[in-house]
Amino acid sequence: MKKVFTVLLLVSLSLCGCRIKxxxxxxxxxPHMRTEQDVAKVRSSLLSLRGVHxxxxxxxxxSHKVTVRFDSMVVAYKNIEIAIAEAGYDANxxxxxx
Numbered sequence: 001m002k003k004v005f006t007v008l009l010l011v012s013l014s015l016c017g018c019r020i021k022x023x024x025x026x027x028x029x030x031p032h033m034r035t036e037q038d039v040a041k042v043r044s045s046l047l048s049l050r051g052v053h054x055x056x057x058x059x060x061x062x063s064h065k066v067t068v069r070f071d072s073m074v075v076a077y078k079n080i081e082i083a084i085a086e087a088g089y090d091a092n093x094x095x096x097x098x
Contacts, residue, residue, distance in 0.1 A: 022073045028066040028081060030089050032096070035061060038089070042066060045087035051075035 033042055039059040046052050051074025058067040070080060084091035088098065 021071055023069060024072050025069050026077050026080060028091050029064060030066055030084060030091055031064050032089050033061055033064050041087050042084055042089060045083045049075050049079060049083055052080060
């Protein structure tokens with residue numbers, strides 16, 4: 001009985017698979033992003049982050065918002081906010097690093 005249970009457990013675990021990707025969308029409020037120069041700085045702050053899809057990112061200086069898709073299995077949303085803060089801009093609840 002123990003062997004049957006063990007075999008069934010192993011088979012069920014192998015059929016479940018592992019999550020290798022978790023695509024999410026994040027909207028970041030960047031109140032001091034007002035000009036195209038600001039947009040360029042914020043965009044460049046995200047270049048080094050693996051898992052952030054900059055090709056589909058929307059940088060809206062008018063609404064002061066950045067909408068970005070990312071893979072949360074590769075990068076955490078806080079890392080995205082911190083990268084923007086390190087570029088000198090408030091990002092959601094994270095204060096700019098000056």
